[in-house]
Amino acid sequence: MDNSGIYVGLDIGTTSIKVIVAEYVKGQMNVIGVGREPSDGVNRGVIVDIDKASIAIKRAVESAERKANIQIHDVVAGIPANLLRIEPVRGMIAISDSSREIGNQDVVEVSNAASVHNLPPEQEVVDVLPDEFIVDGFDGIKDPRGMVGVRLEMNGGLITGPKTIIHNLKSAIRQAGLGLVDVVVSPLALGRTILNDGEQDFGTITLDLGAGQSTAAVIHDHHLKYTFVEQEGGQFVTKDISVVLNTSLDNAEQIKQQYGYAVADQASSDAFPVNVVGQNEPVAVTEKYLSEIIEARMEQILTNIKKQLEKVGALDMPGGVVITGGGAALPGIETLVERIFETNAKLYVPDQMGLRHPAFAQALAILNYEGRMSDVEILAKTAMVSSERTVSETLQDDVVDEKPKFKQRTKSSERRPESQQERPKPTTNNSSSSTANSNRFDGIKKWFSDFFD
Structure with missing residues (x-):
């Protein structure tokens, strides 16, 4: 599938x-x-004030618009x-x-049948991920389209999340004046981006x-x-x-970034000045002492995570372990993770x-996941869309060749009705002034019967 466009x-x-x-061109991504x-x-990664969050989102989008020299109307969020x-x-x-x-609509219908699930009232479906299709008992099929049979089955996985978190995310984005093309499960996208094929x-x-x-x-x-x-x-x-x-939180963050180490043994005994509350003159603190403070907290965090991972x-x-995120910028973090987890560890930094x-790894992973979605993954997520638009309407342009064309877009100057902004809709890329996001609804869902076969 050609996923070329701006995301x-x-x-x-x-x-x-x-x-x-x-911008994706023939599978290659170019950050603009x-x-x-x-x-x-x-x-803690969750929107708790929609009004404030929407203003912050708008500021970040405007900053990206200035650098990319385009108008942003729609986003893919993690x-x-x-x-x-x-x-x-x-x-x-x-x-x-x-x-x-077997065609597109059959894939949508079997995905819809798989996603019918009794959920707790506080949960809602985030993603449905097909693992394999079965045609008349023949399993291990990744894409059943073009085959013939009398029975089509799908094994997959359903990811659900708290309604409050999802609602706040959508509301903040909508209040910022943006359309939401897709919601991507962050750890799923991250795994696909920072791990190679063998690691996955x-x-x-x-x-x-x-x-x-x-x-x-x-x-796994x-x-x-x-x-x-x-x-x-x-x-x-x-x-x-x-x-x-x-010292103040701003000073603490600054000296952590400039002088801190995740492992105190790697820090030097060199001193640096710290502005202390209530004192007129800075106080000298060594890198080693600072790093001892850092290491104590990081060791506690990693130990708590290790206990949960050991259970499975x-x-x-x-x-x-592959480490990323802002906290991974601390020198020596790989050494500390290897010591706590008792396994090999490496750091991922976008290139x-x-x-x-x-x-920036997570934001990049969201883009990478969206830009590399397959036809079947898009069709499976289409089954989750509400009936504002029927499946036959969604796929009416694809009936002839049975290949989905989810790249239809509207002109960048046309703003979508407010009632349509919460649901993923096809958008258009005007090469000079618009942001085109592919008309897809969500990504695939990973299936598992056991934790680790």
């Missing part, structure tokens, strides 16, 4: 909101604009792993005409060290198997420094110009 990824973090504008602004109305649930699902439909080839296959842990929380995700057999969110992150390290050294046997996987910092 805008939105990563809402605890301390900063990041917006990346990228980046915006990063301080967060407001966000606590949703954090907080209280996400991953469940296996199975769907089956009968094909009315055994001589007719044999099993690897991704560790996103954010400011407000730290998220561990287990990827190319599926998202498990997530755990530790409700502490880099902000807690900064607070510890502020309390121990009796994740630390036995050969891929080890795109202007994004060479682990804090």
Whole structure:
């Protein structure tokens, strides 16, 4: 499928909101604009004040617009792993005409059958991910279109999330004057971006060290198997420094970035000045002492995560741990993770110009996930869309060749009705002034029967 076009990824973090504008051409991504602004109305990765968050989102989008020299109307947003649930699902439909080839609508209908699920009232479906299709008992099929049969089945996974988190995310984006093209499960997108094929296959842990929380995700057999969110992150390290050294939070954050190490043994005994509250003259503090404060908190965070990962046997996987996120910028973090987790660890830093910092990994992953979605993944997520527009209407242009063309777009100057902005809709890329996001509805859902077969 040709996913060429311009995509805008939105990563809402605890301390900063990041917006990346990228152009996909024949599978190659070219970043053309980046915006990063301080967060407001966000606590531990979750929007808690819609009004404040919408203003911060708007500022970040405007910053990206200036750098990319385009107007941004629609975004793809990531949703954090907080209280996400991953469940296996199975769907089956009968094909009315055994001589007719299986097409787009059949894939949508079997995905819809699989996503029919009794959910707790506080949860809603975020993503449906097909793992395999079965045609008349023949399994292991990734794309059944073009085949013939009388029975089509799908095994997959259903990811659900808290309604409050999803509602606040959508409302803040809409209030910022933007359309929401897709909601991407952040740890799922991150795994696809920072892990190579072998790491996704044999099993690897991704560790996103954010400011407000730290998220561990287990990827095995190319599926998202498990997530755990530790409700502490880099902000807690900064607070510890502020309390121990009796300095402001801004000063604490600054000296953490300039002089801090994740492992105190790697720090020097060189001293640097610290502005202390209540004193006229700065106080000299050594890098080693500062790093001891940092290491104590980081060790606590990592130990809590390790206990949860041990419960599902994740630390036995050969891929080890791949670390990213703003907290991963601390020198020595790989050494500390290897010591605590007792497995191999490595750091992921994006290599795109202007994004060479682990804090941008998540925003980049959201873009990468959206730009690389397959036809079947798009069709499966289409089944989740409400009946504002019927499946036949959605696919009416694709009936002839049975290949979805989700790249239809409207002119950038045409703003969508307010009632349509919350639901993913096709948008248009005017090459000079608009942001085109592919008309897709969501990404695939990873299936699992067991944690680790």
